[in-house]
Amino acid sequence: MTNPRILVLIPARMASTRLPGKPLKDIVGLPMIIHVLRRAQEAAVGQVAVATDTQEIADAVTADGGVAVMTSPNHLNGSARIHEAMRKLDPGGQAEIVINLQGDFPTITTDNIRDVLPPLEDPAVDIATLASQIHTEEEDLAPSVVKAIGTSLGGRRMRALYFTRATAPSGNGPRYHHIGLYAYRRAALERYVSLPPSPLELQESLEQLRALEAGMRIDFTIVDTVPRGVDTAADLETARRILSKS
Numbered sequence: 669m670t671n672p673r674i675l676v677l678i679p680a681r682m683a684s685t686r687l688p689g690k691p692l693k694d695i696v697g698l699p700m701i702i703h704v705l706r707r708a709q710e711a712a713v714g715q716v717a718v719a720t721d722t723q724e725i726a727d728a729v730t731a732d733g734g735v736a737v738m739t740s741p742n743h744l745n746g747s748a749r750i751h752e753a754m755r756k757l758d759p760g761g762q763a764e765i766v767i768n769l770q771g772d773f774p775t776i777t778t779d780n781i782r783d784v785l786p787p788l789e790d791p792a793v794d795i796a797t798l799a800s801q802i803h804t805e806e807e808d809l810a811p812s813v814v815k816a817i818g819t820s821l822g823g824r825r826m827r828a829l830y831f832t833r834a835t836a837p838s839g840n841g842p843r844y845h846h847i848g849l850y851a852y853r854r855a856a857l858e859r860y861v862s863l864p865p866s867p868l869e870l871q872e873s874l875e876q877l878r879a880l881e882a883g884m885r886i887d888f889t890i891v892d893t894v895p896r897g898v899d900t901a902a903d904l905e906t907a908r909r910i911l912s913k914s
């Protein structure tokens with residue numbers, strides 16, 4: 669039995685500028701969104717649904733036995749989309765935690781999905797996420813790799829101080845690649861979507877900075893692997909190679 673207190677919501681839309689129609693791109697015989705859906709179901713942490721504004725995506729999900737929730741096409745980010753889906757799926761407010769799992773993470777592992785939850789055992793934490801240590805200069809310097817900067821809380825847990833596309837912090841020591849998987853307390857998600865975009869969010873083009881600028885607490889767990897997001901045709905071929913071997 670999955671936990672009724674937890675919703676796992678997967679936002680997906682067709683209008684990607686770099687790879688249009690990517691949720692339905694074939695990867696070893698299945699649409700990409702179905703790979704993500706199945707990993708979320710296998711993680712068995714809560715009710716799983718895909719939040720989409722596209723009937724084709726919803727049809728693919730339901731054909732695979734999954735749940736799809738139709739949402740507005742006007743949302744600015746995935747957090748706003750899952751907020752609408754949460755209210756439609758759970759109007760009574762039974763779910764206390766909402767996981768936002770991006771629909772372009774076909775190589776996500778079930779362990780990664782489960783690993784995002786432990787920080788929320790601390791009632792002071794509003795939002796939980798993941799990061800992995802950077803080991804290459806290419807990854808370190810790439811603006812596409814978001815760096816999570818935090819202070820250690822012991823073990824594999826850190827409290828987030830900032831997120832940036834720059835190489836940071838400077839000097840010797842580890843740097844961490846942020847993984848865009850989030851677990852929100854329901855009240856934190858409600859508050860987040862009520863806030864206007866913040867100055868640093870707009871400057872860095874990173875939605876999580878809105879929460880930090882509003883004084884919300886984000887903790888992250890350090891994990892060993894980074895799921896490969898699919899943003900380009902080259903990313904898609906990489907995902908096909910990885911999943912053809914699994």
